[in-house]
Amino acid sequence: MISWLLKIGLVVTPFILAPGNDDIARDPKMAWALVFALAVGLTSIYQGALKPFKNKWALLLVGFCLVSFYMSPGPELKLFGVQSGRFWSWEPLYQGMVFLLFVVSVASLKIFRDEGSKILDVMVWCGTVMAALVVLQAFHIDQFFEHRFGTYGNMAGTLGNPTLVGPYLTIVVPLAFYRKKFYLAALMILATLLTRSDVALVGMLAALGAYVAFKSRKWFSSVAVLGVIVVVLVGGLYMTNPKFRQTCPDNERFLTWTQSVQDLTVPVMNDSKKIYAITGIGPGSFKYLFHMKHNPNNDNFLYAHNDFVQTLYELGVVGFLLFVGAIFCVFRGSFRLRGLPPMRRALLASLVGALASAGGIFIFQIGTHIYYVLTIVGLLCNDSLKESNGGPYV
Numbered sequence: 001m002i003s004w005l006l007k008i009g010l011v012v013t014p015f016i017l018a019p020g021n022d023d024i025a026r027d028p029k030m031a032w033a034l035v036f037a038l039a040v041g042l043t044s045i046y047q048g049a050l051k052p053f054k055n056k057w058a059l060l061l062v063g064f065c066l067v068s069f070y071m072s073p074g075p076e077l078k079l080f081g082v083q084s085g086r087f088w089s090w091e092p093l094y095q096g097m098v099f100l101l102f103v104v105s106v107a108s109l110k111i112f113r114d115e116g117s118k119i120l121d122v123m124v125w126c127g128t129v130m131a132a133l134v135v136l137q138a139f140h141i142d143q144f145f146e147h148r149f150g151t152y153g154n155m156a157g158t159l160g161n162p163t164l165v166g167p168y169l170t171i172v173v174p175l176a177f178y179r180k181k182f183y184l185a186a187l188m189i190l191a192t193l194l195t196r197s198d199v200a201l202v203g204m205l206a207a208l209g210a211y212v213a214f215k216s217r218k219w220f221s222s223v224a225v226l227g228v229i230v231v232v233l234v235g236g237l238y239m240t241n242p243k244f245r246q247t248c249p250d251n252e253r254f255l256t257w258t259q260s261v262q263d264l265t266v267p268v269m270n271d272s273k274k275i276y277a278i279t280g281i282g283p284g285s286f287k288y289l290f291h292m293k294h295n296p297n298n299d300n301f302l303y304a305h306n307d308f309v310q311t312l313y314e315l316g317v318v319g320f321l322l323f324v325g326a327i328f329c330v331f332r333g334s335f336r337l338r339g340l341p342p343m344r345r346a347l348l349a350s351l352v353g354a355l356a357s358a359g360g361i362f363i364f365q366i367g368t369h370i371y372y373v374l375t376i377v378g379l380l381c382n383d384s385l386k387e388s389n390g391g392p393y394v
Contacts, residue, residue, distance in 0.1 A: 034367065042101075072280065109384065131157075256309075264280070
């Protein structure tokens with residue numbers, strides 16, 4: 001039952017839309033991701049299926065969100081004569097607890113290699129359908145989104161933006177290689193290229209590079225050296241060559257990230273001299289407070305377009321370190337240089353691609369990406385899957 005709910009959620013969250021709403025994609029995807037995450041979690045509680053979850057950093061992170069909430073600034077804003085308080089924090093606090101319950105439930109599932117492969121197959125076929133839709137949209141065959149500016153609304157699948165559909169495909173491609181569905185992987189790579197999204201391209205390269213690197217110690221060393229060389233060369237070109245910067249524009253990302261970090265060192269509220277560097281400005285605060293200080297008339301950046309920077313802004317230094325620690329704990333429990341079993345190798349490569357994409361877009365604010373990434377994290381932390389067939393993830 002739990003496995004079926006998980007797989008239905010994997011199918012619904014990428015494709016659900018709400019035509020007629022102001023936001024036909026993001027809000028319904030988050031809502032349905034929460035529905036299925038909560039359904040999986042509550043069913044696990046009902047069946048007594050939950051097991052100890054060993055990622056203490058993730059547990060501390062969710063608990064710290066409450067600390068950050070109580071330490072954060074509140075607006076002097078009354079609704080119908082009642083003080084509104086930190087109204088922006090309640091939704092992310094609820095989301096954090098539901099998704100924590102979800103990942104613990106996935107990590108507690110009694111599944112073995114065959115069932116794990118079926119879950120991955122669902123993800124691969126959903127990615128294939130999304131990629132096919134992106135290819136059709138490249139020929140302007142689309143009835144879901146209007147073509148607004150640039151590539152927005154075109155080559156976006158059902159996610160509404162090419163910079164969001166690219167990371168989604170990035171998450172799925174290594175899983176397609178593991179399942180030996182090479183033609184489907186090629187279609188998803190083609191669709192990612194068609195989006196013309198720099199963030200999606202970087203994420204895909206990171207995922208494919210990780211998939212090769214995790215094959216053996218020798219491959220890991222080779223890919224690591226090549227990656228450092230590429231980063232140094234591209235970074236040098238970006239810093240010194242104006243024409244290259246025009247080819248790969250940051251769309252004010254670097255400015256937003258710099259301002260976000262600076263906000264932790266100066267008072268964020270006009271009537272207060274207090275700063276919030278340690279515990280952050282509060283969960284969910286970026287969407288409402290960042291523009292109040294920097295550009296009240298600009299709503300293009302309701303998110304920081306970097307989940308690490310946004311975590312630092314909202315949860316402070318402590319929350320950021322807990323977030324990084326939770327990620328490190330997943331890798332520490334799954335990674336080894338002498339080579340990884342095929343399924344774990346694919347899952348870790350998908351996670352690497354997702355994290356690389358999170359450095360340039362807000363994938364952890366989108367229900368589809370959260371649901372898929374936490375499914376992967378749950379499978380990586382699943383002890384029964386590690387022990388299947390007498391060894392880890394054969």
